[in-house]
Amino acid sequence: MNPAAGSFESRAALALKDAPLQKALGNFKPLFVAKRASAVAELADFEALRERAAQIKNAVLAELDVWLERYAAAVEAAGGKVHFASDAAEAREIILGICRDANAKTICKGKSMVSEEIALNPALEAAGYEVVETDLGEYIIQLAQEPPSHIIAPAIHKTREQVADLFEAHHPGRPREESVAGLVNEARHVLREKFFRADVGITGGNFLIAETGSSVIVTNEGNGDLSQTLARVHIVTSGIERVLPTLDDLSVFLRILARSATGQDTECYTTISTGPRRAGDPDGPQEYHVVLVDNGRSKMLGGKFRDMLRCIRCGACMNHCPVYSAIGGHAYGWVYPGPMGAILTPLFNGIAEHYDLPNACTLNGRCQSVCPVKIPLTELIRTLRSEQVKAGLMPARQRTLLAAWGWVACQPGLYHALERFGSRLLRARAGRAGRIRALPGATAWTQGRDLPAPAGETFLEQWRKQRGEA
Amino acid sequence: MSESPRVGLFATCLMNVFRPNIGFSAVALLERAGCKVSVPMAQTCCGQPAWSAGDDDTARALARQVIDQFEGFDYVVAASGSCIGTLRKYPEMLATDPDWAPRALALAGKSHELLSFLADELKVNIDSAYPGRASYHDSCSGLRELGVKSQPRSLLREVKGLSLLEMDDAEVCCGFGGSFCVKYPAISEKMVDDKIRSLEATGADTLLGGDLGCLLNIAGRLKRKGSRIRVLHTAEVLAGRADGPAIGDEEPR
Numbered sequence: 125m126n127p128a129a130g131s132f133e134s135r136a137a138l139a140l141k142d143a144p145l146q147k148a149l150g151n152f153k154p155l156f157v158a159k160r161a162s163a164v165a166e167l168a169d170f171e172a173l174r175e176r177a178a179q180i181k182n183a184v185l186a187e188l189d190v191w192l193e194r195y196a197a198a199v200e201a202a203g204g205k206v207h208f209a210s211d212a213a214e215a216r217e218i219i220l221g222i223c224r225d226a227n228a229k230t231i232c233k234g235k236s237m238v239s240e241e242i243a244l245n246p247a248l249e250a251a252g253y254e255v256v257e258t259d260l261g262e263y264i265i266q267l268a269q270e271p272p273s274h275i276i277a278p279a280i281h282k283t284r285e286q287v288a289d290l291f292e293a294h295h296p297g298r299p300r301e302e303s304v305a306g307l308v309n310e311a312r313h314v315l316r317e318k319f320f321r322a323d324v325g326i327t328g329g330n331f332l333i334a335e336t337g338s339s340v341i342v343t344n345e346g347n348g349d350l351s352q353t354l355a356r357v358h359i360v361t362s363g364i365e366r367v368l369p370t371l372d373d374l375s376v377f378l379r380i381l382a383r384s385a386t387g388q389d390t391e392c393y394t395t396i397s398t399g400p401r402r403a404g405d406p407d408g409p410q411e412y413h414v415v416l417v418d419n420g421r422s423k424m425l426g427g428k429f430r431d432m433l434r435c436i437r438c439g440a441c442m443n444h445c446p447v448y449s450a451i452g453g454h455a456y457g458w459v460y461p462g463p464m465g466a467i468l469t470p471l472f473n474g475i476a477e478h479y480d481l482p483n484a485c486t487l488n489g490r491c492q493s494v495c496p497v498k499i500p501l502t503e504l505i506r507t508l509r510s511e512q513v514k515a516g517l518m519p520a521r522q523r524t525l526l527a528a529w530g531w532v533a534c535q536p537g538l539y540h541a542l543e544r545f546g547s548r549l550l551r552a553r554a555g556r557a558g559r560i561r562a563l564p565g566a567t568a569w570t571q572g573r574d575l576p577a578p579a580g581e582t583f584l585e586q587w588r589k590q591r592g593e594a
Numbered sequence: 595m596s597e598s599p600r601v602g603l604f605a606t607c608l609m610n611v612f613r614p615n616i617g618f619s620a621v622a623l624l625e626r627a628g629c630k631v632s633v634p635m636a637q638t639c640c641g642q643p644a645w646s647a648g649d650d651d652t653a654r655a656l657a658r659q660v661i662d663q664f665e666g667f668d669y670v671v672a673a674s675g676s677c678i679g680t681l682r683k684y685p686e687m688l689a690t691d692p693d694w695a696p697r698a699l700a701l702a703g704k705s706h707e708l709l710s711f712l713a714d715e716l717k718v719n720i721d722s723a724y725p726g727r728a729s730y731h732d733s734c735s736g737l738r739e740l741g742v743k744s745q746p747r748s749l750l751r752e753v754k755g756l757s758l759l760e761m762d763d764a765e766v767c768c769g770f771g772g773s774f775c776v777k778y779p780a781i782s783e784k785m786v787d788d789k790i791r792s793l794e795a796t797g798a799d800t801l802l803g804g805d806l807g808c809l810l811n812i813a814g815r816l817k818r819k820g821s822r823i824r825v826l827h828t829a830e831v832l833a834g835r836a837d838g839p840a841i842g843d844e845e846p847r
């Protein structure tokens with residue numbers, strides 16, 4: 125998907141006024157936050173698991189080239205084929221080539237954030253393929269022609285009525301369904317027929333296992349399994365950072381992923397695929413391809429943002445982010461929203477182009493307190509701001525103000541004089557009211573809030589009067 | 595703890611200008627607990643606004659200034675989790691500066707947020723009274739950077755007449771976030787409205803917290819909406835200095 129047009133602020137303003145979206149966001153707490161809290165509380169060693177998971181990832185990232193080589197060798201040994209794509213365009217080309225060689229007409233897709241990242245669907249559709257998203261949420265936003273607004277619940281911003289409208293418009297000849305169960309059933313019927321027609325199945329890969337050459341997907345709908353086992357050709361798309369050394373390591377991640385994502389002990393389906401169908405296998409694809417996408421990841425590996433490559437795309441950070449909860453995912457302007465998106469989007473698409481994302485954060489730290497792989501998200505967000513300042517991207521007015529303030533703050537006499545002056549000025553403006561309702565130059569504060577007024581004399585001057593120096 | 599620990603009070607910019615009563619409350623509590631309190635007169639800012647904005651050089655200059663003025667004390671204490679959180683980051687800020695890194699480390703090691711310092715390091719006799727139903731908002735820096743959670747509550751339980759009501763989402767950010775609230779006012783207002791909804795659901799008549807930035811934000815929004823809920827720093831209640839107008843409230847005639 126290409127980054128959205130318009131500014132972050134205009135998208136955020138729209139989101140704040142979008143009543144159905146606000147209603148959907150209101151459901152986050154019972155849906156994600158409360159469930160995660162109880163799932164985590166049930167596990168005595170969750171903290172130890174987080175630590176272990178972060179260690180495993182760090183060890184892999186320290187020798188990523190080695191692990192990728194081992195993984196690729198294991199895939200080939202199992203009869204599969206590995207393709208490395210340095211950027212989104214190359215990844216699309218590779219996948220189009222595989223589909224061409226397979227003489228495909230219909231392509232079924234399991235949920236994959238990498239496929240969103242590389243804007244795969246438009247490319248496949250432009251080449252004339254029928255592309256069907258089979259994850260219910262992805263299917264809904266495919267019909268609506270919208271980007272996902274959440275990495276694990278892509279259509280979370282849509283209400284039941286909106287989904288009913290979409291289905292009615294796109295499923296001619298079927299009666300309108302209103303209930304959730306009815307809508308799910310309708311999607312199941314429509315999708316089932318496509319699964320059997322599919323020539324190629326494309327899935328993501330939550331984890332790649334170096335020792336066995338396996339790819340692992342974790343879903344709640346089983347749609348990924350149907351996509352990958354019924355088609356003649358299975359293509360896995362994955363970031364290069366998703367490798368784990370062994371199945372033992374996988375067991376650590378399976379214990380934290382579902383709990384962090386949806387508050388389940390485990391997702392309904394965990395599927396480990398290794399190579400194409402072997403002689404004697406009852407089912408499975410004839411060809412098995414893995415497309416490993418770099419797209420800026422190896423650059424992150426060598427820099428200040430390496431920790432971000434531990435991300436397992438669980439969504440916990442956005443579920444717990446008060447800014448995301450206020451504006452939803454589309455305001456972030458690309459496929460990755462919330463705290464992880466505020467870091468990944470500028471890193472992938474430019475810190476100038478996405479200036480607002482790292483700045484629209486209160487650095488409250490709730491995201492990193494729930495991140496299952498202990499990514500220091502607020503630290504990385506602050507580091508991005510520092511990179512933006514170094515690149516001269518801070519708006520001139522703010523830069524001048526900050527520089528002037530910084531200079532004055534290093535001159536205590538002057539700083540205190542200004543504080544005394546400001547204190548009296550504000551006190552005079554407030555009178556006995558104790559607060560100021562409108563203040564020129566501070567409208568961003570006073571448009572929605574009163575400004576509590578100072579007492580008139582600063583603490584330091586009162587202290588000096590009472591106790592003398594120091 | 596040794597006889598009369600020498601404490602340097604870090605005043606914080608917001609307290610110095612907007613709410614000196616918090617500073618005097620902090621001094622009263624520290625002295626009651628047996629500390630010898632000094633207020634270095636050349637102190638200014640901890641550097642947080644610069645550090646958060648990504649202006650690392652300005653933040654480092656201010657960090658050196660704070661270290662210079664405060665390293666001689668046994669402890670540095672401020673009635674703000676976010677300013678102390680910044681002092682605790684000095685070692686990270688000055689890590690590549692061989693002259694200053696050890697001094698930063700030493701300062702960070704003796705810097706404490708007031709409420710946790712009173713509860714964890716000292717024995718303080720709280721003999722104040724506050725008739726009211728209060729709810730405590732956990733400010734983010736204090737909570738997540740310094741682990742301030744149980745200490746203010748246990749101190750407040752000793753205040754006569756005060757009942758403590760927990761609100762939903764007490765740990766969720768109020769939308770202040772330093773310059774965030776003026777850079778993205780619409781998002782910030784939505785966040786503070788969520789906070790106020792949780793607060794009002796408790797039936798509390800008082801909101802308490804440990805960080806003036808959050809309190810100014812919440813009080814500012816409450817007062818704009820005409821709410822009568824009083825907003826105070828926890829130290830003011832603990833020190834028995836909560837009789838005057840609360841934050842943003844009218845002065846009596």
Ligand code: SF4
Binds near residue numbers: 435496499
């Ligand atoms: S940053 Fe952490 S919490 Fe957010 S999606 Fe990635 S792993 Fe999950």
